[in-house]
Amino acid sequence: METGSAPAAGRSGAEETARAPVDEPVWTGLPPDLLRMRRMLLVVWLGLLALAAGLVPGILVGPAWAAFTLLPLAPAAWGWVLLGRNWRSWRYAERADDLLISRGVLWHEETVVPYGRMQLVEVTSGPVERRFGLASVQLHTAAAATDAAIPGLHPAEAERLRDRLSELGEARSAGL
Amino acid sequence: MTTREPDDEVRGAEPVTERRLHPVTPLRRAWAPFAVIVGWAVHDPDQAQRQLTRLTTTTLLIAVAVIVPAAALYGFLSWWFTHFAVTGTDLRIRTGLLFRRTAHIRLERIQAIDVTRPLLARVAGVAKLRLDVVGTGKKDELAFLGEREARALRAELLARAAGFAPETAHDVGEAPARELLRVPPRVLAVALVLTGATWGSLLAALVVPSVLWLATGSVWTVLATALPLLGAAGASSVGRFVGEYDWSVSASPDGLRIDHGLLDRAHETVPPGRVQSVRIIEPLLWRWWGARRRGRAQRGGSWVRVELDVAGSDNSVLVPVAPREAAEEIVARGLPGVTVPRAASLSPAPRRAGRCVPLWWRGYGIAVTGGVFAARHGLLGRVLALVPHAKVQSVRLTQGPWQRWWGLADLRVDSGAGGTVTARLRDAGEAAELLRGQAERSRTGRRDARPDRWMT
Incomplete structure (x- = not known):
């Protein structure tokens, strides 16, 4: 799995596919900013929870009960690791005729969406995502079950992907 | 698409003639006030009786004198302001009294055309015509048209959608149909x-x-x-x-025609290449009955029910009940170049699939032929779902932790019209192979697909 070195490998690999007619997928990972954002959200929320869990019994019952504040730390550590594993599992590849998205550690899912089937490509970005300079790309086909989304790309990359996908989609578009 | 340019040139010359619906249309909602009163009376009989006895003849008369003309005026005006027109490329519906609404429905995007005649409409000699296009709703149906007019309009729309030149489309008439099946x-x-x-x-x-x-x-x-x-x-x-009742399926150059109904007659035309997926369903008792009939050496195999998905269409039944051979012949008509894979030719799930889904894993099986991806599921009642490669919207492979342990994975093939065909519990390597292969097959399948305008 070449997931760790993802973005750099993706760039240089894209040139390779241009030369090689063999349609081997060249995977691109997600930027580390996404992992930073998710970990920060985890720390903020669990930090608040830890504060509440410590303060409320500590004030109401007795100072010794403030030890409850340690309880959310275990899920925090676990979540820290899980987020890392999940982030590493996300990757996508643009092939000549379709887009591949692979994700998930325990529940692994791999999606293939042919460019000609795309009805709509969406780039969205929430307030927290914008703060971290990230944007998500969502693909829609005529099938409602298609859940092809790539979260947390750099806006430039998201826009490049959107333009490329809609361009390819137009070139290869087909009726229903 | 080749006829596009002449169409556009002609459109300038060809005046768009707008038509109105059948004059009986304003009466379509005439039963609504009675239904409200009856519903109220049934819901709360005591209250209704008390209110009715309190009404004097004069108030009743005044109410009638106000409500009836108002309703009649509304019905008349909404009929008067509803127009439709057929142009070279689309059907235009212009409607609305206060809130104007204009819908242009592109003819090459037509997925199916329904003509329905509810019981009362049959008495009045009128019919509803509806174009199934992705995104159209109930408000886009033409209700009501004269029966003959509806049939002529359907023939004209199909001729134009098929790619006949606009000047001939009007005179092409209805394509000849050959009956394939009638359910006794x-x-x-x-x-x-x-x-x-x-x-x-x-x-x-x-x-x-x-x-x-x-x-x-x-x-x-x-x-x-x-x-x-x-x-x-x-x-x-x-x-x-x-x-x-009286379900019949016919084949014509304009695609499959489906006719059915005892009181409300419905007619649907599904042009070629519009079927997104097909399911062949065999309920448990039908299988048992079929085996019994075979035991007594009677004609015809076991029965099946066939359902189909057409984007934007409500009707999902193609054949309510028919012997397997007859049903498969109809499926081959709806999906040209497709043969329904035999039960024996399906590749079953590996034995260890029983660790994930005990007993029912025996029902799972898939087959990939030149034209379709087919997956079967169900142990007692069996369902065989077919998706033509050309209609595949996306392919997904999913694998949970328990499936990973046993080296298994599910493959989901999404078709338009919201259907998903799932090949459950395949060997993980085989599933990955299928994922790659299916993407390739759907690409080449699309290339060979017939054009949207099927007569060009």
Whole structure:
């Protein structure tokens, strides 16, 4: 799995596919900013929870009960690791005729969406995502079950992907 | 698409002639006020009677004198302001009294055309015409047209959608149809008797109110539960019989024609290349009945029910009940160049799939032929789902932790019209292979697909 070195490998690999007619997928990972954002959200929320869990019994019952504040730390550590594993599992590849998205550690899912089937490509970005300079790309086909989304790309990359996908989609578009 | 340019040139010359709906249309909602009053009277009889006795003749007369002309005026105006026109490329519907609405429905995007004649409309000699296009709703149907006009309009729309030149489209007329199958009423009745849902809903309608009566002894609770349950039981037995009565499927150059109904007649035309997926369903009791018939050496194999998905269409039944061979022939018509894979040619799930889904894993099987991806599931009742490669919207491979442990994975093939065909519990390596292969097959399948305008 070449997931760790993802973005750099993706760039240089894209040139390779241009030369090689063999349609081997060249995977691109997600930027580390996404992992930073998710970990920060985890720390903020669990930090608040830890504060509440410590303060409320500590004030109401007795100072010794403030030890409850340690309880959310275990899920925090676990979540820290899980987020890392999940982030590493996300990757996508643009092939000549379709887009591949692979994700998930325990529940692994791999999606293939042919460019000609795309009805709509969406780039969205929430307030927290914008703060971290990230944007998500969502693909829609005529099938409602298609859940092809790539979260947390750099806006430039998201826009490049959107333009490329809609361009390819137009070139290869087909009726229903 | 080749006819596009001449079309556009002609459109400038060809005047768009707008037409109105049949003059009987304003009466279509005439029953609504009565329904409101009856509903109110049934819901609250005491109150209704008290209110009615309090009404004097004068107030009644005044109310009638105001309401009837107002309703008539509204009905007339909404009819007067509804126009439709057929141009070279689309059907235009212009409607609305206060809020104007104009819909242009592109003809090459037509997925199916329905002409329905509800019971009262049959008496009046009118019909509803609806174009199934992705995104159209109930408001885009043309209700009502004269019966002959509806048939002529359907023929014209199909001719234009097929790619005939606009000046000839009007005179092409209806394409000749050849009947493939007609379901005899006796077969339909036996099939419904042999359907578990019929008995299940009847049983529920009898058992649940009785238990409630014993438990609570309140008449209202019992009535409130019994009425919907009885309604559901009626809909699943008598309602289905009436709706699927005299079901016939014909083949024509314009695609499959489906005709059915005892009281409300419905007619659907599905042009070539519009079928997104097909399911062949074999309920448990039908399989048992089929085996018994074979045992007595009677003609015809076991029965199947065939459902189809067409984007934007409500109707999902292609054949309510038919012998397997006849049904497969019709499927081959709806999906040209496709043969339904034999049960023996399906590749079953590996034995270790039993660790994930005990017993039922035996029902799983898939087959990939030149034209379709087919997956079967179900142990007692069997469902074989087919998706043409050209209609695949996306392919997904999913694998949970327990499946990973056993080296298994699910493959999901999404078609348009919201259908997903799942090949469950394949060997992980095989599933990955299928994922890659299916993407490739759907690409080449699309290349060979027929054009949207099927006569060009």
